[in-house]
Amino acid sequence: MSEYQVLARRYRPQRFSDVVGQDAIVATLKNAILLKRLAHAYLFCGSRGTGKTSIARIFAKALNCQSPGADYEPCNQCQSCKEITSGHSLDVLEIDGASHRGIDDIRKINDNVGYAAASAKYKIYIIDEVHMLTKEAFNA
Numbered sequence: 001m002s003e004y005q006v007l008a009r010r011y012r013p014q015r016f017s018d019v020v021g022q023d024a025i026v027a028t029l030k031n032a033i034l035l036k037r038l039a040h041a042y043l044f045c046g047s048r049g050t051g052k053t054s055i056a057r058i059f060a061k062a063l064n065c066q067s068p069g070a071d072y073e074p075c076n077q078c079q080s081c082k083e084i085t086s087g088h089s090l091d092v093l094e095i096d097g098a099s100h101r102g103i104d105d106i107r108k109i110n111d112n113v114g115y116a117a118a119s120a121k122y123k124i125y126i127i128d129e130v131h132m133l134t135k136e137a138f139n140a
Helices: 024-036 053-065 077-087 103-112
Strands: 093-094 124-128
Touching: 053 077, 053 093, 053 103, 053 124
Parallel strands: 093 124
Antiparallel strands: none
């Protein structure tokens, strides 16, 4: 028997072309890659279920993909894409801001952010539910 997986996770978009209703955001991120004009940080905001975390993951895959498509879509076949999809990448770290919301958690990130990526092109931190961080953590 296969492992149970929540429906929303099973059918989560894996490519920019899978994302529905966020055409302007997808175009903006693809243009940033195309023009090599990447910011040091991106803030995705919006209502629950609009694809903020999914788009952040796809963007991380697109930036670190070893064989991206002509339209900057992640291939989802290379080692980097597979590691990011499975959540086992050393260079794309997803942190749950709701459960790691203290100043010490953010200081750990600040301490590690100076290290170069281990195997990918970019080291990326995705902080989900960042609004749940404490005031002190925001100021760290």
